[in-house]
Amino acid sequence: MKLNTDASVGEEGWIDLGVVACDSAGRVAFSAARRVRAFWPPEVAECKAIHMAVRLAKAQGLANVIIESDSQVVTTRLTTAALYFSDLDTILGDILEICNGFNPISFTHVKRDGNTAAHNLARAVPFGVEQCWENHVPRDVAPYVLMDTLSLD
Structure with a gap:
């Protein structure tokens, strides 16, 4: 299962998060x-x-996941499990702890244009709430x- 993730830092302190989980057939x-x-x-x-992606994947009972993000810094740090003592590392540690239940898991960097589904989904919720679609x-x-599915061919 591929989980495409994105975040958008918006105006006036609003942060938009998006996750799209697809199987190998799209x-x-x-x-x-x-x-x-x-x-x-x-x-x-x-x-x-x-x-958010790994939390929801675990709740869905997924075991074999690939996390795609357009943040190379974050995917590299998660792939190497490189934790230091910064604000970022607290969240990275939480992610890695949740990921203990996945077998296997990988983190992959994708360019912005390979992340358009999650990017546009992040903007789908107009106010402060989390919404999920099955x-x-x-x-x-x-x-x-x-x-994204057509690009797999």
Whole structure:
């Protein structure tokens, strides 16, 4: 199962998070978006999106997952489990702890244009709430999931 994640640091302290989970055939297992009021740096926001993804994947009972993010700093740190003593490391540690239940798990960096489904999904929730969809994404995001699926061929 591939979990595509993204975060968007918006205006006036709003952070948008998005997750799209698809199987190897491109079928959506679940998608989720969340909007929070915070003043996080971009790397922390990306970590929060990945945290939401692994939390939801665990709740769905998934075991074999690939996490895709357009934050190379975060994916590299998670892949190497490199933890220091910064604000970012607290969230990274939480992610790695949740990931103990996955077998196997990998973290992959994708360029921005390979992350459009999660990027657009992150903007789907207009106010401070988390919303999840089972087996589909909102209508406005479906074309981006289709483009991602077609790029697998």
